[in-house]
Amino acid sequence: MTPETILVQSLGGLARAGVLFMLAAGLTLVFGALRVINFAHGSLYMVGAFVGATIVLRTSGNFWLALIAAPLVVALLGGLIEVSVLRRIYRREHLIQLLATYSLVLIVGDLVRLIWGAQYLSISVPNIFAESVQVAGQPLPLYNLVIITFACVTAVALWALFYRTGLGRDIRGAVSDPEMLGLVGVNVPALFTAVFMIGAFVAGLAGVIIAPSTSVGLGIDVETVVEAFAVTVIGGLGSFVGALIGAVIIGQVEAFGIMWVPRAALAFVFLAMAIVLGLRPYGLFGEPER
Amino acid sequence: MDRTNSESELLKLDAINAYYGTSHILFDLSLAVSDGEVVCLLGRNGAGKTTTLLSILGLATVKSGRVWYEGKDVQKMPPYRMARNGIGYVPAGGRVFPNLTVRENLEIVRGAKAPQRWTVQRVFDLFPRLGDLANNAAGGLSGGLRQMLVVGRALMGNPRLLLLDEPTEGLAPIVVRSLEDLFLKLKGTGVAMLLCEQNHRFALKVSDRAYLIDKGQIRYAASTAQVRGSDELHRYLGV
């Protein structure tokens, strides 16, 4: 195994990590503030991909419009879900919350099939990113670097949102003490809706970003949410940094695992999860449940 | 229902019975605070002081009785509305937002509209040491500074009424004395206060009136002068 191979392999893993991070960030954000494990997060991602791909196909290739419009649509859908479903189950046990979000997976999945049919969609990488770049003498898809960059931008934007805006301050307040937050005059229910919409927006964004590099079909909701979920758990539920590190870990474990033990590809994510939880029962950066 | 509260009665608890889970904590408890008045509620640990405050804020289960604020029944009002209507809450134990900075702890407040508004700068003028630590995480503050911060945070809401839950608990005497001065100053600005305390020396110094609470019931109500040195004080607070 040459250094070039290692570099190329890890860059591929990093692109995957980028997408996983964008999903895990939303999952962990929603868990941190709302204390809900949103199993339907993958459904939001799928809707983002479908809406994004449809916009591109209908506007004969306007990727940039899709990049803005699709996440907004998903955020609105997220808002609708928060107000009509999640708001009623914040005080319930985790199991009931999982049941509710699981049922949303079923509902959204079938609604997508109802609207788009069983057909898978495909859109091209936008022209300016369609090139390959030379890294260590090997061509690499430029779009991979675009995904990585986008994930970094998302990470920085989320960081800035948390630490440089009033909304972020309110969210961090809600993470530590939602009751007190209400008592200092913050409209906590509205804040929770906003948090969920932010998570949905990022999930939708991830859906649009990934669309050009793959086929958009039914089933990508569950396929991806399971991995994003593992990332979140490995990083520690509720931890933003954990989501970032967890995504990189899973991305790299998959990239090199596939090289060395191809037959175990299905199990990598879960092996990593079992090992991490076996060593650190609350994930790398998690805290015991409160 | 009766709206006969005199204009001066800012807060009125009318024979409330409050529960926490299944336990009955407050028994037919009534008290009142007039506009601009400082009233203390004295009692030992577990006497029901905190539950009284939580009942006002709608966080305890009140099965009977009513809570009036500014002549309105506030039982169904969401907490954030109360804050925006001028109720400031200073919880026990320096309950700051630990992962926010000192400044953010103040800026996060959405309070009442008032002609003379509190600003972060005014709070820092009041507590210069907080100003020095403005960008530090509040979770790292000492007990005394946390206490100042929760008081400052409550002020940021431009309150008409402050509810204080044992602000001197665990504080060094020198800090307690500075709080004394502060509360007297605040009193001068016309803020009404309901001060729950075990430390009666401190509480009686700043209050106009006092209630003694024990086992969920008001046992004695009188002016501070009457309460000071009374037998009841020793019976319900001492050993």
Next chain:
Amino acid sequence: MNSEHRRPLATIAVVAVGILILGSLLSACQSSAPSSQSAGASKQGGETVKLGMATDLSGSAALLGVAGVNGVTLAVEDLNAAGGVLGKKIELIVRNTEGRPEAGTREVRDLIQREKVAALMGPVSSAVGLAESAVAKENKVPIFLHTSNTERLTVDLGHPYVFSVVPNTGIEGRAQAIDMAKLPYKTYYIIGPDYEFGHLQANAFKEKMKELRPDVQFVGEQWPKLGETNYQSFITAILAAKPEAVYSNLWGGDLVGFTKQAKGYGFFEKTFFTALYDVEVLSTLGSDTPNGVRGFSRAPFYAIDNPKIGPWVQKYRNRFGIYPSDWPIMAYDAVNLWAAGVKKANTFEADAVVKALEGYKFDSLRGPLNIRAADHQGDVASYMGEVGSTDKYPFPIYKSVRAVAGDKAWMPEGDIAKLRANPRQ
């Protein structure tokens, strides 16, 4: 919940079970009077004959399932328009298995026993196909496979009531090897979806290739899971092994994703690549299709050399508004094979139909087919060619189309007996 509370619940539970059972009982009485076991195809009364199809209409293979139902629907409509079969109109009953074998078992059993279907059309997934085939065998109702194609269906677990008009994994894999043996490449890498179809088909390819070209080496294998969206690491792992050629049986959305991601790595310039590029995949990929890549598929309509296919495609487009993919063509053939058997036997009786079809020369959309008696497999051709764009269709097609006839690639009869005695499991 206290003990006092639990007791009535047990009562309620008993009542509820009773009600449920009564409910299903009532629905049973509604449909028909109780009848004896194995009341299969033999007891057809009335003006219609029922045809059952339990296939995957949701889940990862839904697109193929829907296309198959289209083909079957069109076939039934055509037969009915021509006066039905033996004077009876065909009534089609379609059920959804959601891609789950246990649902396949359940639905097919219900189709046979309550609906009394005369024959079954197969599903998409081979796991579901195996489950359905087992029930068909048990109840002695013929099942016609048109999409699910593990060789185990007709060979290892074959039985008198199963028929196949799709190139099975053996035929398909070996046909590709026959065509590709002419190519100069010596090192091969394999990538396929990680389930039975992928493994069996690739194995057939490997074995035939080794037989025809002992100098060929297989330098690695990758098995991404079905429905995988991220192929980056697989692609780089393959390229690191520097194979001269890559054989793949990825299909559908997976192949679309793989192709798009591989392009950026210069994959198609660095290595020869072949995979299941069918009409569906090519029309989805559109301009993202790598020029000159070798594709293979089961029934690309434009590549079929048979006068029947042209008008049929026109009819299909009029009916459904799209070009047909492989699946409706084979599904259409499956229905007509059954109808031909019935006509020849002059009865709907299953055993007679089975007998009539053994060794039958069937005039399919893809041309004449021979249904081999040993495994009830049609000698269906496999098609391949190099992909390029065309003015005739709104999607790329195979240029220099080749077809390997089924009887060149199917399993020798001797092996069938061996595998039936000692199945691959």
Next chain:
Amino acid sequence: MRTALRSQTTATPRSRIVLSAVAALIALALPLLLQESELLLVVEMLVLALWAVSYNLLLGYTGLVSFGHAAYYGVGAYTVALLWSKYGISPLIGLVASAAVTAIISFFTGLFCLRSVRLYFALLTLAVSQVMFTIVFEWYDFTGGDNGIHGIELPGFLSSAPNLYFFVLVVSVVCMLIIKAIVNSPFGGALLCIRENRQRAAFIGIDVKRYELIAFIISSTFSGIAGGLYAFYDRQVFAGLLNWTKSAEPVLVSLIGGMYSFFGPAVGAALFIFLNAFLTRYTTYSALALGALLLMLALVFPGGLAELASLARARLLRRGQHELETDETAAAQPTASERKP
């Protein structure tokens, strides 16, 4: 109050006997009343009911949420299938072996997973079960991969549907009764204490981890038997039996039926199979319908059918007692609904 209690304790056993007799009669008569496909649907219900009831020993009675119970169900099914296909061992012996194999495996996985608590325990069970799924899925030479093992031959007397039905009926009912006995035993009581309050359970002298492990093993073992019965029912096994989507079934079914009642999950299982079979017949959008149903359940009746039933019962009781019109019973009314946990 007292009157109400007395009337309950005296009335219930008699109605229970009557109902049990009716249920037994129906059970015996079913093969005469139903067609084979419907009878086998009932068999499927019984298998899932046994699985759900054994799962609920963990969920409802010990308060442990496992997201990976399909692993044990699947291992049970594969034990029967593999013993038959590789060694020609009768599935009847295989069924006994499936209990033993799952018991041994769950001892080790349980030991590992119980290092974590609550949510993280659930996630560990999921991770472990997915690793087991991968092993079964990938080990083509041994397990037959994703398509699994087909055509399991049952002993001759089980080849007819009614006989298979009676066999599964007897095995699953006996197993459920054993679980019921465990639930009602001192051990079951200890589990309830753990469910209600782990810390307090330790302070009355219960070694919590040990009891949790034993409950995990018992639950997994009966899940293994249920899986073995599945192999009898379907005569085939496939890797999907171990997948996490399958693990969702006992959870859903327990929640539908009500996890705090013993037979709730069994009723939930019957309803689930029924819905699955009938929804798919009327619509290809059955997931939508099922999802809507589950969502309604989560939002309105988090206690499942059991809650619904107890509400209905409270209402019935109320009406009945109004007819009595005694002040005493009327005064006891509110407690019936208040007692709802």
Next chain:
Amino acid sequence: MSAMDGALLQVRGLRKWFGGLQAVDGVDLSVRPGEARAIIGPNGAGKTTLFNLISGHLRPNAGQVLFQGRDITGRPPHAIVHAGIGRAFQITSIFSRLSVFESVQMALLAKQKRTMSFFRPRARLVVDQTTAILEAVGLGEQAKMPAGAISHGDQRALELAISLAANPTLLMLDEPTAGMSPWETGRTMEMIRRIAREQGITLLFCEHDMEVVFGTADRITVMHQGRVLAEGTTNEIRQNTAVQEVYLGSDEQ
């Protein structure tokens, strides 16, 4: 090791810190058989932590706990229960969906190590003993009610009954009258005293209600900031100025 100066429970130099906080900072305590010992102190004095250390819920960072001369430091809770130390908790620790009867019955079975029995119906086990304990604490009427549905005062009595079921030599009570009405408080303390006297149980309790403390305890230990500030008879404590200062606030004037 022999029981030193006849002490039933001996705590030596016990320390526990959480992060930087010294919750219990070198506590020595000696409880004689048969006495009723109260531990008092303002909030945060370390009473609850001390209880948790003795009953095995927490492990100390330093120090020893001896019970009947045997070292039980750091043993798990269930082992300590079997050693003879019972503990009654504050309100939240009952089994709310078990019936009152079942709660006590299970405590009895657990203490008698009979819970590893899988097939005997528990409904018929230790019925008389359970009933006797329930009668003793005045819950005979409520036996069939779910524990979560009875009044707060009754829940405290149930809590006591569960602890008594362990047949403890030493019973630790965590604020036994917290949240009770005055009437319930009197009734409960009288009951506790009576049962302790009848069964020869040593009591160790913490409590805020001074009437209860002075009316029940033989000796009082006062804790402040993780340490023992004073120990003595009720009269000695009443007259201790240091204690008065802690409770009434220091008078700087």
